[in-house]
Amino acid sequence: MDGDSFFASCEIALNRNLEGRPVWVGGGRRGDGIVIAANRTAKKFGVTTGMACFEAARICPRGVLCRPHYTEYRDISQKMFRVLEQYSPTLVPVSIDEGFLDFSTMDQTVWRNTTSADYVKQICQRIKNEVGIPVSAGLASSSRLAKLATDAAKPGFIEISIGEEKEFLKDRSVRELSGLGKNRQRALAALGAMTFGHVANLPSHLLRKKFGIWGQQLWLFANGRWSEPLLLEVKDRTTISSNTTLPYDEPDYEAALTFTLSEATRLAGQLRREQLQTREISLTIRFNDFSETGGSHRFQHPQFQNSLINTALEGIFRDSMGGQFRPVRQIRIAMWNLARLDTQPTLWGRTYAERWGALDDAAHKLQEQLKKTPLMTGAQLALQHLDGVHKNPKAKCPFVPQREMVKKLWGTDADPLAHKGEWEKRLAKVSKQHQHQH
Ligand SMILES: [Mg+2]
Numbered sequence: 001m002d003g004d005s006f007f008a009s010c011e012i013a014l015n016r017n018l019e020g021r022p023v024w025v026g027g028g029r030r031g032d033g034i035v036i037a038a039n040r041t042a043k044k045f046g047v048t049t050g051m052a053c054f055e056a057a058r059i060c061p062r063g064v065l066c067r068p069h070y071t072e073y074r075d076i077s078q079k080m081f082r083v084l085e086q087y088s089p090t091l092v093p094v095s096i097d098e099g100f101l102d103f104s105t106m107d108q109t110v111w112r113n114t115t116s117a118d119y120v121k122q123i124c125q126r127i128k129n130e131v132g133i134p135v136s137a138g139l140a141s142s143s144r145l146a147k148l149a150t151d152a153a154k155p156g157f158i159e160i161s162i163g164e165e166k167e168f169l170k171d172r173s174v175r176e177l178s179g180l181g182k183n184r185q186r187a188l189a190a191l192g193a194m195t196f197g198h199v200a201n202l203p204s205h206l207l208r209k210k211f212g213i214w215g216q217q218l219w220l221f222a223n224g225r226w227s228e229p230l231l232l233e234v235k236d237r238t239t240i241s242s243n244t245t246l247p248y249d250e251p252d253y254e255a256a257l258t259f260t261l262s263e264a265t266r267l268a269g270q271l272r273r274e275q276l277q278t279r280e281i282s283l284t285i286r287f288n289d290f291s292e293t294g295g296s297h298r299f300q301h302p303q304f305q306n307s308l309i310n311t312a313l314e315g316i317f318r319d320s321m322g323g324q325f326r327p328v329r330q331i332r333i334a335m336w337n338l339a340r341l342d343t344q345p346t347l348w349g350r351t352y353a354e355r356w357g358a359l360d361d362a363a364h365k366l367q368e369q370l371k372k373t374p375l376m377t378g379a380q381l382a383l384q385h386l387d388g389v390h391k392n393p394k395a396k397c398p399f400v401p402q403r404e405m406v407k408k409l410w411g412t413d414a415d416p417l418a419h420k421g422e423w424e425k426r427l428a429k430v431s432k433q434h435q436h437q438h
Contacts, residue, residue: 001137027068077096081093100147116139140160200222240271240276260331272304277341287329
């Protein structure tokens, strides 16, 4: 299941007067940079994602530019997933508006009065009615194929019945496969394989020789013989990180530090909620010209306390920012080399970790009840104060600015996670440089 032009649809759901009109959502620091989502009506006029908003207004003067409302998008996304989770015990969300449902694990009695296709249509209808956003869907024998089907269906629904997989894939380009890197794509092209049909006609041992297991799987997939159970990945976490583009390029380094500490506090809370503690932390600061600085710190023992983590981060911040003058655009904090945090009660009274855990739980409960942040650390309070002074719009979003950044950095609109490895490498390089200097 995948929301159609999700952000634009959300805007329409939030304001019914927009229905039927060309609508796009602007990204960037003021919400009028580039188009980050456009509805179908706008697309008919030629408005596309990534286009400058002024250009969109030029080719579609009657269209409506909406500034992003990320908090509301997240609420709508949550509502959508609340509906989805009622339809299968196996739901794997992959992004704010996209997720997989596995029907194969469900009790056979479900299918007594309905077919899986009708079941999917019912889900789409319910989301349309109750959440107010259109979703597309694809039904197929594997999640990979379901994703291709959804993309092909947009907007709407396609079912690829068992046995029809090969026919569906025959003329489709291998580029449609998500996660297919440029190198593999080139290597496939060198074998004359542009479509899945071409791949299916290649000898499987050749693909296996060239690409290993992946090649074998691709061959099976192209031949409609690939099936895989949808698995929830419950791997142990190896990092906790956040990567935030500030609402505007921040020339005030103290304000950037305040934001860093406030964000670190949030991450430390998440760390403890997942019963973890961290041995290493790093901070990367990117400037408005995309140059960056930063460093890392290794604790002697794993840590979970705000105060210690923040002190270390502040040290890195001050060390790295000396002599810098450019405004700050993006701040990335990562905690890794994680260890279990034992919050089990002991016979000798409440441990420090246990008391912190109780504090986190209480804060979390209050937050749920009051729907805002009743408890703040000093850094968070200072940040709120600064925000009031600067009167900046809250434009913090974990999804889009990062994508925009990725697009600027890598020249593609690909999933930021696809570049995670390279991110980590850069991070390592930056921290090595930093260690070298000292
Ligand atoms: Mg979508």
